[in-house]
Amino acid sequence: MLKRYFPILEWAPKYSSRTFVNDLTVAAIVTIMLIPQSLAYALVAGLPPEIGLYASMAPLVLYAVFGTSRALAVGPVAVASLMTAAAAETLASQGTPEYLGAAVALAMVSGLMLIAMGLLRLGFLANFLSHPVISGFIMASGLQIAAGQLAPALGIHAKGETFFELVIALGRNARSINIYTAAIGIASLIFLFWVRSKLKPLARRFGISEKAADLLAKVGPVAAIAATTAIVWGFGLSSRGVSIVGTVPKGLPKLALPPLDLHLWTKILVPALLISIVGYVESISVALTLAAKKRQRVDPDQELIALGAANIGAAVSGGFPVTGGFARSVVNYEAGAETPAAGAFTAAGIALATMFLTPLLYFLPNATLAATIVVAVLSLVDPKALKRVFVYSKADFAAMVTTILATLAEGVEIGLIAGVALAVFLHLYSTSKPHVAVVGQIPGTATFRNIKRHTAVTTPEILSLRVDESLYFPNARFLEDLINGSVAANPEIRHVILECPAVNTIDASALESLEAINTRLGGITFHLSEVKGPIMDRLKRSHFLNELTGGVHLRHYDAVASINSDLVVRTLNAERVEEPVA
């Protein structure tokens, strides 16, 4: 029981000195890569760079205690940072203590929500983000982040809250470009794209191992940061309008509970919920993917608790919302992390950097950080996914495109909510007109199949319908119309049988419709067949079975035989035809 809520009790007692040395090496590598990432995502969230470092310490330690994944690395990530900015901007201006307070409160409320969801086993809430919606949302967020960072990367003054606003502002203010900044930004972009696409094959050609080459490609941003910092310092570019990081406060963050400001907390409930769910979906997907590679288990409910603890850790150490990020987790995994202790050691590494290395960041140009972000988030944009979904399902494609356009035009919250609402609506719509087949008996068998697909025997006085959908409120009235219409069109019909092998539920609305059908059929008898056990149990609790003019039969064959045994037995004993399966 205790081990379930504290997975650290599972692995810590078996911890060996060999694992210790391994995890320590991993932590050293990961620390170097995380520092620029943490600074950069703080900028995306509209916060001072040191907040990104603060959010990369306590969360890692707490995840090590509560998390079930061996390789997941939590910290600031692109999409959650953007969502933080979107929510905080509605409450205060960037740079004010209120803005920082809102970001910290988002981490706190989001953490409490995640823990509550974990304890109440509400992880299924994350399911409401269908795959096309979340993938469209991440694409649009990537575009918005990239558009937002182009301004600092080129030294253009442009502000905007949505993608479209940002693009327009960039165009309008293009003349305010600072050529020194633009030179640094563009050079960084070219270098980083080169590192991402070409460095690995090059390194492999020089005989470097696959794994090392992968890691080398990921050190790119660190090299860019070191080089451009040196250039700005050496040529005194900060006096020529190149914006630099400047003084980053030295030392660890003070631990403090964020003020219990209920008024503020109420205002951020919806964005905190959205950040929690989007963050959880990203985190659990990464965790499951990495765990499967080594056949490890990940407990989805416990992951909610771990992510919640990590966010509360971020909040009490002055940070902003965090989640398990794909990029940082893959680095952790590829560097060979064996236990969550590697994460805790990384936290120690970042703490050391925060205490001693921040003066080195003074001349770091913001353009380089912006360039690292642009290169990182453009990998989130995957146009092929759009085509794949388009080919597979028009409804899913509509939800995906709506999410993308609404996010680009109206921002992250409206975009996400519109996508979820449309996905739910389209699902209900698609089940509101289910597939219905008239079935007949296959000669030589007791099997009934769709008469449009198979050679099957029917009798004019019996209407045998198979409905391929659960019967519930979106399609309850459809069934009434269908049967009323069929019976009105065929005066010979004396019996109606509804075959229900694909009916997984009958809700109260559908029950009401079945009762109405039964009553309205008047002299025509109404039967059901192939009703599943759980549905039958429930029907027995209603009056429907007493009022039903026909019967309920286990097999469709039995239902037809109860009405017209001569014909079905004759067909059963006819020359057997090959039984197709539809």
Place this chain on the structure above:
Amino acid sequence: MLKRYFPILEWAPKYSSRTFVNDLTVAAIVTIMLIPQSLAYALVAGLPPEIGLYASMAPLVLYAVFGTSRALAVGPVAVASLMTAAAAETLASQGTPEYLGAAVALAMVSGLMLIAMGLLRLGFLANFLSHPVISGFIMASGLQIAAGQLAPALGIHAKGETFFELVIALGRNARSINIYTAAIGIASLIFLFWVRSKLKPLARRFGISEKAADLLAKVGPVAAIAATTAIVWGFGLSSRGVSIVGTVPKGLPKLALPPLDLHLWTKILVPALLISIVGYVESISVALTLAAKKRQRVDPDQELIALGAANIGAAVSGGFPVTGGFARSVVNYEAGAETPAAGAFTAAGIALATMFLTPLLYFLPNATLAATIVVAVLSLVDPKALKRVFVYSKADFAAMVTTILATLAEGVEIGLIAGVALAVFLHLYSTSKPHVAVVGQIPGTATFRNIKRHTAVTTPEILSLRVDESLYFPNARFLEDLINGSVAANPEIRHVILECPAVNTIDASALESLEAINTRLGGITFHLSEVKGPIMDRLKRSHFLNELTGGVHLRHYDAVASINSDLVVRTLNAERVEEPVA
């Protein structure tokens, strides 16, 4: 084609003089009963009484042209009147021209929406109101209307926008009661309850036919109105604080297009949509029920157009939203209406009354009208429906109770929206953890059944799972967890087969999950069986079938046989056991 949109072309050419005389008689009876109803529902909507008469003319004529039901009578009804009041009160105070303007605009916008829904075949939108939600909503509306009318029935000054507010206001202001008003109101209530429950059996005992006795019982309100009007006039009670209807403007309403006030129309979009959908659901249910009794057809899409035309008719003649009402349609049906012409003649009757009889209404006490409303709407409250739904389905019961409580506490709009949202949520939740069975082969057959319910043969290296639900976003991740968990727990498993006879759809999220499962299973092969035709067609458009490590088999038997033919053939030829059907 023309007949589809103008059903009058269907019946008018065959119209005979016999039908004319019959419809005229029906109209005379119905007119007498509709006058008090129309006045009363205008009061519920917070409008002057003549507006109720105006809303009972043009809509009936237009429905006669466009409607497909022979017996449906459109006009002001209880729930739509309450919803009109709720929407108009947020825009203006009762008694002002703006309030009346809002009510007329609601009819106009609602009419346009209904016609658009009819032309675009969007009638399925009405399905989103599940039966428990609409029935809970009608119950709560009935309670609120009754609570609202108790104040005028007893001569108490009490105002409130929700049921709970009204009840509290009634208690607080009980001392403001006017005893003359209360005497009239209470006497009317007792008389009307007696008429409703006792008059029909009494009339039957005197040898009056069933049908005539039914109609007699419905004339009750007219008698109460005549008697109390005479009493108020005779004893001069209007000078003792008894509120009377007073001067009702004589003559027909002027026809005029309501002003195209886009600002106002935007504000009433949501209430107009809710009124449209609730009105349509009430109307179509009544139409279908009455049509079934005589085996007539009702076209649900054309009914949207007819109801829309009726509402536009109401708007251009200064009326408020109308719909097909149960009470008035039943009167029409029982009086023997054979064609929609009966409705048109009723409109003429009401027009005559409006022109000549309104002076007779001068001394009519509002308490009597209020009493007729209280008696009428209390029949909407059906506590047994609550019990029935509770026994059948806890989820539907939760949606129903939520709708009732939210409507009583927060009013009609929030109540309805909360109910619909909860019903959708609970449906998605229920499908998010579907029923899953491990299946095995029934000896002597090629049939596979749940091993928990049947004696079935399994092999340790094959995991055969049957999922009884469509695979889509709410349960996509559930499937991943399920298979990952099962495989982690049973190291002997080398093959996983998913049997899909009850899977009616696989959306893009589920496809993504199936791909993830297939990849993560590594050396274990993954098969599908009994996949339906339409799903197979769609899967062929994705890359999944190419990547699938196992195969897709028509029958589950074939899937198992392709892996382990020896055992399944042995089991197939084993002594045949009785084949149960689950």
